Amino acid sequence: MSQIAQALQEIHSQLPDGTRLVAVSKYHPAEMIEEAYRCGQRIFGESHVQELQEKRPLLPDDIEWHFIGHLQTNKVKYIAPYISLIHSVDSPHLLHEIDRQGARFSRRIPCLLQLHIAQEETKYGFLPDELLDYMHGGEWRSMEHVQICGLMCMASNVDDETQIAREFSRAHAIYNKVKEDFFSLDASFRECSWGMSDDFPIAVQHGSTLVRIGSRIFGHRGY
Numbered sequence: 001m002s003q004i005a006q007a008l009q010e011i012h013s014q015l016p017d018g019t020r021l022v023a024v025s026k027y028h029p030a031e032m033i034e035e036a037y038r039c040g041q042r043i044f045g046e047s048h049v050q051e052l053q054e055k056r057p058l059l060p061d062d063i064e065w066h067f068i069g070h071l072q073t074n075k076v077k078y079i080a081p082y083i084s085l086i087h088s089v090d091s092p093h094l095l096h097e098i099d100r101q102g103a104r105f106s107r108r109i110p111c112l113l114q115l116h117i118a119q120e121e122t123k124y125g126f127l128p129d130e131l132l133d134y135m136h137g138g139e140w141r142s143m144e145h146v147q148i149c150g151l152m153c154m155a156s157n158v159d160d161e162t163q164i165a166r167e168f169s170r171a172h173a174i175y176n177k178v179k180e181d182f183f184s185l186d187a188s189f190r191e192c193s194w195g196m197s198d199d200f201p202i203a204v205q206h207g208s209t210l211v212r213i214g215s216r217i218f219g220h221r222g223y
């Protein structure tokens, strides 16, 4: 069995029913994606628009492409026709642009709102209070071309598993509150995107429905 096949099998054995795997293929060539595809993997995550645009035509049509990196508003138009889920909506402005591009292509684009929970790491994402304020503001209710399907977050890049667990648990509590207050009747709000190569076993204990795993499948990225 190839290393990729083995890694996929090992990860799947640790995922509960209801948690899906996003294979993060950024910086890896199409051939490696194809190999994971041959093992049955269908969801792939990329974090750079240009790289995704270059690789997608080389690969099977039934791949579900997820965008997981910081997305500049001026690049939304390139991925709007086909992207299956944008995990990393980190501002009202970006959501608005996704709605605009969704309208151009007559589709409703599935999105997750990115929470900023980690101590440092990234400057991107809604702080918990900002997210709740934004939801209360209600502007999103009139956006007919985005579908808010849940939340995404990254934990701090630390060894302290207690801290990581605390962060995922906090994200899950915020997810539950947003679900209850704004989406209790909306079955499409159901995704918690957390967990990467090093922390996904902790994430699945705290409600993760989508884990985003790269290096554990494809090895280290050459950058």
Ligand SMILES: *Cc1c(COP(=O)(O)O)cnc(C)c1O
Pocket: 024, 026, 047, 068, 069, 196, 197, 198, 212, 213, 214, 215, 216
């Ligand atoms: C690169 C990346 C991942 C995957 O990271 P690994 O540690 O390689 O599993 C997950 N989420 C985001 C947002 C990323 O940019």
